[in-house]
Amino acid sequence: MNGYRDLRVALLGCGSVGAQVARLILEQGDELAARVGARLQLAGIAVRSLDAKRDVELPQELFTTDAEQLVLGADVVVELMGGVEPARTLILQALEAGADVVTANKALIAAHGPELADAAEQVGAQLSYEAAVAGAIPIIRPLRESLAGDHITRVLGIVNGSTNYILDRMDRFGDSAEDAMRVASELGYLEADPTLDVEGYDAAQKATILASIAFHTEVPVDAVHREGITGITSEQIQAARNAGAVIKLLAIAERVTATDGTQGVSARVYPALIDRDHPLAAVHGGKNAVFVEAEAAGELMFYGAGAGGVETASAVLGDLVSAARRHVVGGPGIPGSAHADLPILPVGEVRTRYQVMLDVRDEPGVLAAIAGILADHGVSAASVEQSVPEDAAGTATLVIGTHTAREADLAATVDALRDSDVVTAVTSVLRLEGN
Ligand SMILES: NC(=O)C1=CN([C@@H]2O[C@H](COP(=O)(O)OP(=O)(O)OC[C@H]3O[C@@H](n4cnc5c(N)ncnc54)[C@H](O)[C@@H]3O)[C@@H](O)[C@H]2O)C=CC1
Numbered sequence: 001m002n003g004y005r006d007l008r009v010a011l012l013g014c015g016s017v018g019a020q021v022a023r024l025i026l027e028q029g030d031e032l033a034a035r036v037g038a039r040l041q042l043a044g045i046a047v048r049s050l051d052a053k054r055d056v057e058l059p060q061e062l063f064t065t066d067a068e069q070l071v072l073g074a075d076v077v078v079e080l081m082g083g084v085e086p087a088r089t090l091i092l093q094a095l096e097a098g099a100d101v102v103t104a105n106k107a108l109i110a111a112h113g114p115e116l117a118d119a120a121e122q123v124g125a126q127l128s129y130e131a132a133v134a135g136a137i138p139i140i141r142p143l144r145e146s147l148a149g150d151h152i153t154r155v156l157g158i159v160n161g162s163t164n165y166i167l168d169r170m171d172r173f174g175d176s177a178e179d180a181m182r183v184a185s186e187l188g189y190l191e192a193d194p195t196l197d198v199e200g201y202d203a204a205q206k207a208t209i210l211a212s213i214a215f216h217t218e219v220p221v222d223a224v225h226r227e228g229i230t231g232i233t234s235e236q237i238q239a240a241r242n243a244g245a246v247i248k249l250l251a252i253a254e255r256v257t258a259t260d261g262t263q264g265v266s267a268r269v270y271p272a273l274i275d276r277d278h279p280l281a282a283v284h285g286g287k288n289a290v291f292v293e294a295e296a297a298g299e300l301m302f303y304g305a306g307a308g309g310v311e312t313a314s315a316v317l318g319d320l321v322s323a324a325r326r327h328v329v330g331g332p333g334i335p336g337s338a339h340a341d342l343p344i345l346p347v348g349e350v351r352t353r354y355q356v357m358l359d360v361r362d363e364p365g366v367l368a369a370i371a372g373i374l375a376d377h378g379v380s381a382a383s384v385e386q387s388v389p390e391d392a393a394g395t396a397t398l399v400i401g402t403h404t405a406r407e408a409d410l411a412a413t414v415d416a417l418r419d420s421d422v423v424t425a426v427t428s429v430l431r432l433e434g435n
């Protein structure tokens with residue numbers, strides 16, 4: 001029609017994201033052709049059932065239940081089925097046949113990213129997964145390409161929208177954890193298995209991907225230290241407020257120097273305090289943001305929608321256009337990069353600040369005893385606040401903010417505090433990040 005050659009696009013899956021990707025390819029055909037220099041021809045859409053109800057009306061003749069056949073002969077395969085199998089096998093088949101692959105599949109990339117990247121590199125194909133971390137937000141390409149000449153030191157991400165929504169309701173509207181969770185569930189924000197969100201598994205998959213790219217190192221998902229938000233109480237949210245902070249579930253990838261001088265990578269997910277004047281504290285509701293610290297660029301923040309069918313489709317389309325352009329101009333795809341091959345350090349080697357809340361005996365010598373326990377473990381207090389609740393017979397509450405300490409030393413300190421006669425309970429231990 002206009003002299004453009006056709007590029008065959010095979011779409012695998014037609015759910016929330018897939019249906020929107022199909023719609024955008026069909027509706028924006030001319031515009032995309034002009035941007036790519038070739039026409040994106042939607043060759044077919046692999047689905048489980050031909051009769052399933054779809055979010056979007058799409059030509060029935062595009063649907064097939066034969067995903068393997070559809071992949072054969074495709075120039076670009078867009079995988080939006082989710083799950084590890086058959087997505088992994090289909091992607092490997094596509095790459096082996098020389099097709100470029102775009103996927104939003106965080107579970108698959110977290111578990112098999114290096115295998116898929118190797119397969120792509122073997123044939124010079126492009127494997128892209130912008131939508132797998134923080135949905136619509138451009139973060140994979142900025143880390144892989146825009147910051148490729150810089151040295152990243154730390155990435156702090158709010159990469160799970162549903163837990164951010166829950167914590168934000170607890171902070172801003174005073175919801176209990178149960179009420180906030182119920183509302184998030186009613187709004188459909190949680191994964192089919194909500195433990196993936198609230199226990200931090202989803203964020204850990206994203207932390208793996210961010211850490212691997214940022215530090216040019218394969219970071220397996222089971223090397224990510226993971227704590228979820230299910231233990232977070234209204235009392236902790238209030239104590240955070242009193243300290244001028246807010247609690248966020250953070251996925252952190254950091255370049256860390258161990259006690260013995262080893263340079264390595266820490267990847268971890270946990271609920272942490274963040275000062276209210278830090279940009280991440282202003283990320284409300286179900287939004288995501290990734291805060292990047294780099295030696296030359298300094299501090300950068302990427303903010304937006306971490307989920308949603310059409311929002312996520314935007315990131316998928318960006319990858320698709322990029323892959324299609326490569327077909328037009330030729331040359332190999334950008335390979336994965338794991339050349340630094342840094343060791344993954346245990347969470348005990350991390351250095352950060354902490355807030356520790358204790359119930360203690362309200363009697364002389366208690367503060368001195370606690371100061372002694374901190375000093376014995378090389379942990380230095382930056383602030384101590386004491387309050388005596390009206391109904392507390394002989395007990396007081398202490399909130400201790402520490403200077404930067406090593407996680408292993410802090411853990412030993414907390415054990416010693418629990419064992420101490422003057423402490424009746426350690427009620428909360430939270431890290432303070434972003435400093
Ligand atoms: N929905 C969102 O907001 C986001 C989704 N993602 C990722 O995007 C991918 C797709 O997510 P959604 O569209 O939300 O999922 P979905 O569950 O709405 O859609 C998946 C579709 O794939 C089809 N499918 C599954 N297995 C299949 C098979 N073996 N053969 C043919 N079709 C099959 C399903 O029938 C369904 O229509 C997932 O990897 C997800 O983690 C990433 C970021 C955000």
Ligand SMILES: N[C@@H](CC=O)C(=O)O
Nearest residue numbers: 159160161162191307
């Ligand atoms: N369950 C995830 C969906 C996107 O990845 C979230 O809550 O962010």
Ligand code: NA
Nearest residue numbers: 130133135137
């Ligand atoms: Na993204």
